[in-house]
Amino acid sequence: MSFVMIKKNYYLALLLCITAFTSVFKATAADVTSFSHDASTLTIQRSDGMSVNIGGLGQGSVEVVYQKEGVSTLPGLALSNDTQSARLQVNTSVQDKGAYLLFNAPDIQVAVEKSPFRLRFMKQGVVKVEEEQGGFIYDGLRGVRFRLNDTEKLYGGGQRVMGMDRRGKRMPLYNRASYGYADVETDQMYYSLPAVMSSKHYAILFDNTAKGNLDIGHTEKNVLQFDAVSGRVAYVVSVADALPELVKQVVSLTGKQPLPPKWALGNFASRFGYRSEQQTREVVSLYNQFDIPLDAVVLDLYWFGPDIKGHMGNLDWDRNAFPTPEKMIADFSAQGVNTVVITEPFILTTSSQYKHAADSRALATNLAGEPRLFDFYFGNTGLVDVFNPDAQDWFWQHYAKLSDQGVSGWWGDLGEPEVHPYDAMHNWEGVTVTGDEVHNAYGHKWAQMVYERTLTKNPQKRPLVLMRSGFLGSQRYGMIPWTGDVARSWGGLKPQVELSLQMSVFGLAYTHSDLGGFAGGEEFDAEMYTRWLQAGVFTPVYRPHAQEHIPPEPVFHDQDTRDIVKRFIQLRYDLLPYNYSLAYENALTGMPLMRPLAFIDSEAYFTHDDSYLWGEAFLVQPVTAPGVSSVSVDLPEGDWFGFFDHKHYEGGGTVEYPLDINTLPVFVKAGAFVPMQPGLKRTRDSHNQPLEIHHWANASGKHSIFTLYEDDGVNPQAIQEAQYIAMQFEASHVNETLQINANTQGQYEGVKQQRPVEWHIHALNTKPTGVAIDGLLSDAWQWDEQKSRLIIKTNLSLSQPMKIDIAL
Structure with a gap:
């Protein structure tokens, strides 16, 4: 099929979808009367006197702002200054398709139905989310409404004790102390967020700071409503293919956290x-x-x-x-x-x-x-x-x-x-x-x-x-x-x-x-x-x-x-x-330190709230009940190893983990690298000190990678000035050999060029037959039979890569 035919079919399908959408909603607040477009923004005038600006923000994201003549608004706070500046460089286009306008921005499209006016947000032609009746502005009440489908689940609202899926909940958007709260449902707490993130991999951020409410299908089963007593009617939609990418997009818009000391x-x-x-x-x-x-x-x-x-x-x-x-x-x-x-x-x-x-x-x-x-x-x-x-x-x-x-x-x-x-x-x-x-x-x-x-x-x-x-x-x-x-x-x-x-x-x-x-x-x-x-x-x-x-x-x-x-x-x-x-x-x-298991499998674990990922390597399940001698842990697909008991656990189901007061259910993913510095008493003492690099070998032979970052721990401009080092560790199986490569890039003031490194290779089935470092056989290794662990002592040069071959 030719590209032209594919394109025609795409727009025909889109028009049919919009026509079907129109037939559901007979009522209308307004029609499009005119529109204009510059490099990054589509401006629409409606028959009710309201104007709507749709602007591209970059990767998979747009902002929508409703304005009504004579109605005051307040500044938006959700988007960072960098995002506000960069939006001027975002190239967009608009196509008039008769019944609708198609606004094209990087990795996201917005279909603007002309009569009645509504917006749909798509990725590669697939609808992610759509307005129900869009923005509304009345004296003392303003906001926006979206349609929900029957199966999607949603994070949102910030701090609340309500379960991970907030579908069916209505919550005040008003930060308020909640003294002495526990595990009883609590719909209002210290830090509310006027935002949702769907299992369909879209996010909506409502950029309004006033007192209001977030209703996720509570009052009306399939309607998501943000409302506030005053302020802006402005929101951001971000779409992605997977949850981790969506999170990174949202954080790139609202601003990345600067490095703490x-x-x-x-x-x-x-x-x-x-x-x-x-x-x-x-x-x-x-x-x-x-x-x-x-x-x-x-x-x-x-x-x-x-x-x-x-x-x-x-x-x-x-x-x-x-x-x-x-x-x-x-x-x-x-x-x-x-x-x-x-x-x-x-x-x-x-x-x-x-x-x-x-x-x-x-x-x-x-x-x-x-x-x-x-x-x-x-x-x-x-x-x-x-x-x-x-x-x-x-x-x-x-x-x-x-x-x-x-x-x-x-x-x-x-x-x-x-x-x-x-x-x-x-x-x-x-x-x-x-x-x-x-x-x-x-x-x-x-x-x-x-x-x-x-x-x-x-x-x-x-x-x-x-x-x-x-x-x-x-x-x-x-x-x-x-x-x-x-x-x-x-x-x-x-x-x-x-x-x-x-x-x-x-x-x-x-x-x-x-x-x-x-x-x-x-x-x-x-x-x-x-x-x-x-x-x-x-x-x-x-x-x-x-x-x-x-x-x-x-x-x-x-x-x-x-x-x-x-x-x-x-x-x-x-x-x-x-x-x-x-x-x-x-x-x-923008990747968080604590991550939901949904980062591995959104469909299977979107509502999971018992355990979480600590970075890429660890799965952690806090013990939240007294007197238990074991806990049931859901492990995603793959091979996992107990961090404390060193045992192998097969993922893809539930495992029973035995407990005593000295241990916690912590699992390490096969292939993980975990750098450590045993014995530290102050964080300031970590600079230039020997490292232990722990690696849990992946029996399936999959390639794995980890980057260790290091700087002086103080400089606020370390990233901007490239005053840090990045040690990249890679592991892969080639024939009967486990290969580990270490490569360091970067520099910061005071860093030493040589570092003693002890490699701890876990989860090997048998004692290796030999170890070579940069192609030369080495005897600087030992085998811990009890823990099936190989220990290799090396000096790592920050200016030269290192290759370790472990014959299995």
Whole structure:
């Protein structure tokens, strides 16, 4: 068949589909009256006076913006500046097919039905998703509606305890604290995301920051509806062939997470909270005494006041409790321990800074233009207007002073904001807006301020910004979210996989929990605590944190518990080269650290929430029930190996994994490479140190590859300036030989050109008959019969490739 005939058939089929679509919906809001097109955007005028812009954004993605004359909108926040700039370079075309227009952008097409007006989004002629009645704008209500088919499943909405498939759920789009939540369905939490991702491999991002709702087939079975009380009617559609590619596309649009400082992957000492300098020093001393690795200490609200209530907004040290904070911070720094302090955006009328904040017009106002005051748990307060540059200047001066004193990281708490009057007035780019209009953008703008100004002040150091609320794209400001004040219970532990995965697929890849649980708990549950901290090894941030009546730090618990947890914290440090490579991959491509099993098989595992992938190598299943001696684990197709028991497990079904309190269900995929540095106590000590490269041989002979990334752990411009090295490891079977190739590219200041490397080759059936390195037989190897493991000692040159041949 000729190309011309194929093309004719394609458009005929498309026209028939659109005609069938039209016959279903007799009602119409508007028709297309005219259209125009430039290089990247199609602009449509409708009979109801509404205009619609459809713009190409790059790989498989378009933006749709509805505008109505006389109706005000607000700036969009979901798309990064890079995306906004690059869109001008996206070439698109438009074809008028009579009944419809066909907008062609890279890897995505939009069919625009003229009468009645509706949009369909396609990839290679296959419809991925279509509007139901499209955008609507009324006083007090605006949004957009899409059709759902009967079988598709959807992620979406951000932090909620509702199961991975959010189909049939309706949830508020309004960030709000959910104190003491557990595994009971919770439809509103700290960090909502106005976005969905379908098992049909499309994503929709609703770029509106106002109070609203996300209805995924709850009110109407096959209708997806985003709505809000005000703001933009704008959305992004992204389509792909598979879930991992879709995730990378979405993150490329909203902005990739900059590399965190390497110490962010270490162990944090944290609680609510250390009450004095002496107590803080004693805690750090105990970690050293018990030889437990530590990289950070986090100070909760007692650093600025002796009580929970009445002092928020002081934004300066309580010198009675912390007489020499500068020296304390310097002493910790000399030990390789970084200091992180909490701040909140509430300035209490009883705080030392209230008058200055009010006089500086740093606070959101009431309708009379005076500070909008209100009562909440901590006292009578105003709220910093983080949208207003002048208010940002006032707020930032306190961070700048703390930075000069040596503080390394920021913890922004209560940033939903926890209490946000609907009639609190903010100044956003010279426009006065209400609390409800910008509520979901508050944490985003706060994080942007802290990240960008920290980087400007200290351009040689990566900022660390912990915050619990934000918007689509907040990751581009280095935001590291956590899942809030979770119950200290088995029920609190159980939904953490779901919460992190729902965030990570939309770009918030460092979402983590208060390890051990935060809220409540009458007695210390050693088993629950141990299981939570074990699972934490394979999460983005390792930060035990809780109310102080039961200490969250392992140094305060019985020796048996402490010894088990210590081994797992040490494992966290041993895995630093692997974990840091995941951080690099995320910064380069948007791939999350924690990944749903649906990345392997979307159809089979889309709703799976018991286990997850930690990078490419590991499958992890947290133990979320007490007293169990085994757990059932669903293993995808292929060969897997127990990380702790070294046994072979065949995938493609469910396996029963035996347990004791010292082990966790962790499996390594055949073919995986896992670089390690055993014995690390501080992340700063990892540079130029010997490596162990663990490889699990793939009996099926498939080719496998892994890239180890390394830099100085500090430079914010390491990627942009190419100040890093990439060690690429490849394995393949040729005849009766396992071949491993190592090739290093790149450079960074201070890196050594030679590195001792010990290769640990697992999962070999028999002892090798010989080992050759770069073509020469070597005797620098040994065979561990008990673990069927080959150990080879080499020196790896960063300037020359290495080839290892293992005769089997």
